[in-house]
Amino acid sequence: MPADVKAIVEQKCYGCHNAESKNDKGKEKLDWDAFEASKKSKQMATKGKISEVLAEGEMPPEKFLAQKPEGKLTEAELATLVEWSAGKKKGEN
Template identity: 40%
Template sequence: MKRQNLPAVFALSMIFSLLTLAGQAKPETKTEADTLQVPQNVKVILNNSCFGCHNTDSRNDDAKEELDLKTWHQLTGTKRLLALKHIRETIEENEMPPKKFLQHKPEKALSAEQKKLLIDWVKQESTALLKK
């Protein structure tokens, strides 16, 4: 190989290396319930009434320990099924959002239609997980 071609070969190898490294970069971490693969109408409900407390960055330690929607994608099938069961039960028993929380933020209350949408989503997700 001629000496005059060495800079071009070096430049091409550097470009190739940078492109390879760029392809291996970690994807951005999302900070909303959008990390969940859910229908848009369910995302809206989760973002409005649930995500504020149930995420890694929440100041509500009990809520984020109970359910962290930001790390939902990391749950195994069994843990996800258990979380879905818990979500369904707390909605059906009118425990979420908590009454004390709703005293300060009544706009976060779930309507009957929103509860039905969430419960239907939970049933659908549970069925899909059981079929895997």
């Protein structure tokens, strides 16, 4: 994952989406460690999902942002993640 993408994910997504997370639903749907370790074809499928939730504005979840507004993605962060998940980030995967 490109470093800028990784930095955003670690701050804004990873907490709920890792194997040790207390957020059972979140970790079941997406585990970033597993993502990084998985095959390219699987990563592509997951990126498609990520692209979808970002386009819909579903992540981070609204309920969570109500309590932790600083968890919201800035426009620049959102743009970076969207570009990456859509496979448009040049030179990197």
